[in-house]
Amino acid sequence: MPNAMPSRNLRRGIAISLMRAARAANRSRVVRVALRGRSVRRFPLVNKIYHAVFRAGVTGEHASDVTAAYRGLTLTGPAWDRTIMPSVAGGYYEKFEVSIFERLAATGGTILDVGANIGVYACAGAAHLPPHGRLTAFEPVPENLGYLRRNVEANDLAGRVTVEPMAVGAGPGELTLHLSGEQSGKHSASAANAGTAPDAPGSTVTVPMTSIDAYLTGRDERPDIIKIDVEGYEGFVLRGAAETLAGLPTLLFEVHPELQANCGCPAAELLDQVYARYPWVFVVDELNDRLLPHSRAELDEPGAIGLYRSNLVAIGRKNHLAAVARWHDVRP
DSSP states (O other): OTTTTOOOHHHHHHHHHHHHHHHHHHSSSHHHTTTTOOOOSSSSHHHHHHHHHHIIOOOOOOOOOEEEETTTEEEEETOOOOOOHHHHTTTTTTTEEEEEEHHHTTTEEEEEEEEOTSSSSHHHHHHOOOTEEEEEEEOOOHHHHHHHHHHHHHHHHHEEEEEEOSSSOSSSSSEEEEEOSSTOOOBBSSSEEEEEEOSSOOOOOOEEOOHHOOOOOOOOOOOOOEEEEEOHHHHHHHHHTHHHTTTOOOOEEEHHHHHHHHHHHHHHHHHHHTTTOOEEEEEETTTEEEEEEEEEEEEEEETTSSSTTOOOEEOOHHHHHHHHHGGOOOOO
């Protein structure tokens, strides 16, 4: 068996190189123009091939999970996932967005990670917190929750991270989530957003839900940073955080008008909530590693939000504006 390890490493290296090449091609100007700003991954056959390369070269055909090194962390997730785990294994998962999150985390304080999934942001952020910093990770989906806890422990971050097994919305109660059979990050309050259901029975799960304001009632700490990734449910999260947002914690969140409309809280309402409070709102330009300041009106213009420009950062504190100054030209 002396050649087994080199052979596995070679297969893994070839697979990751192919995945990175596919990502580069997808981000090229030629492809973006040809597909009118949409991803080539929207074609089922492309997704199948991409995931087949990942399974054959990185996980092995019969593996149930995969462990990968990512930004100095060791992260484990489900091998069936077609998007998050291949890009984590390739080292390019939301590379620019995670860099922003790490830089903000390094300023210290308290972080809320709403929709923590397997813990990529939670672990990356907690690893960059100073000793007094704390991060609370909310994740309601049982499978994701298991990986989240496993990754927090594996990276020796239990002293900095509190895991809360619940959804976050406009108020306390319960929420029914539709589970995706495509990727672990597509589980959603909307069946349309989740896409293809899992092959196994049980395509929905009903979970406990809190709101940010309710969760923080009676607690001394107030968040300095809130990251939200809840597949269209972002507006409801902000509805339940009115008191907390008065303190202007920095927000990192997604805007996908179709996903938000499917969940019943339009993107326009989400953006209005943010612009009513925050002086500096940036669109994350993934292709050029830039934070682009936008007015509320500019976000209604065609092309302002779309592929590679769907994440926003809202800042109300000068120290956070300074922390990410390398990526923007705004001065307070």
